[in-house]
Amino acid sequence: MKKAAEVSAHRSATVPVAGQGAPTGLGADLSTRDRVTQLLLEQGAATAAQLGSALGLSPAAIRRHLDAMLADGDVLAREQAVRGHRGRGRPAKVFVLTEAARVRCGTHHYDNMATAALRWIARNGGSQAVETFAAEQVSALEARCRAAMEDAGDDPLARAEALAGALTAEGYAASASVIASGGQLCQHHCPVAHVAAEFPQLCEAETEVISRLVGTHVQRLATIAHGDGVCTTHIPTQPGRAQSGNTVTTVRTDR
Structure with a gap:
């Protein structure tokens, strides 16, 4: 996960949060989605409210990004498991990364393993x-x-x-x-x-x-x-x- 952490640090340094001179336009949208991806990679799952709070975004703004990521196949929405007494209304949905999104932000772990295997084959055969x-x-x-x-x-x-x-x-x-x-x-x-x-x-x-x-x-x-x-x-x-x-x-x- 070292590489993912380095990417996250780089993005955090170049993408300000809302209220701190955040960029606007398509570039800002892509940067924000990168940050959403990194949070989901680190936390496993999160609600829209949790993501919005972490990124300093309004409910409407985070929902817009999540809708785009759902349409692109980058995240899945699931009902949040509720333990104990359940209050009125539908439970909040939690968002998780799809396997395809995980692969894109991965560290080429399988590539490294395949390369190591081929090096072994080359040394021995x-x-x-x-x-x-x-x-x-x-x-x-x-x-x-x-x-x-x-x-x-x-x-x-x-x-x-x-x-x-x-x-x-x-x-x-x-x-x-x-x-x-x-x-x-x-x-x-x-x-x-x-x-x-x-x-x-x-x-x-x-x-x-x-x-x-x-x-x-x-x-x-x-x-x-x-x-x-x-x-x-x-x-x-x-x-x-x-x-x-x-x-x-x-x-x-x-x-």
Whole structure:
């Protein structure tokens, strides 16, 4: 939780509370929601009144932020458990973070564990063991994508478009487009980016899967793991059909 605490301290230092020259507009809304998120992360659950009191916000103001966070899927509202005698009226609702919101403000604990595991594999089995592990990890993804592409035909660009849809369903936020030199597959999210930054074998195994699924030689131009904004794979216009082993070329664009 150290990183989350550091983020909280930074936000507290840059985002004044109401009544102390608090900023206005969209930036202020986002900052306030960050603070709501941090409070819920620390406390587990809280009512709107408790959150408003902690942040110095009126009931109407905190309700506006909570409504927006509910709409965005960042929080859930539950009835507050009441022990003993219950007074008149409905019990106050308590708000908790959704799992997706927790992941976004996490400290990459699972990434750290995965990285440590791969370091152990590399020390005890060498680079080949890491490559084998990476290939096995993407095999299930390949099978699911292949099933989703059954009706895509044989044209590489048509298959790339079908693959983009399959990858999007897997959480990669992918898209495919036609460019002058062929086709381009873009993945706007990478679930293993932090780990792949140290172990590029994960990117290479994924690229080989793309090559097999599209049915042709491809070129990986950029990866999120290496600091690019998007993972970009180029599909040449008239490539040679992928042979056994599926030749994959990785070309860095930031060098």
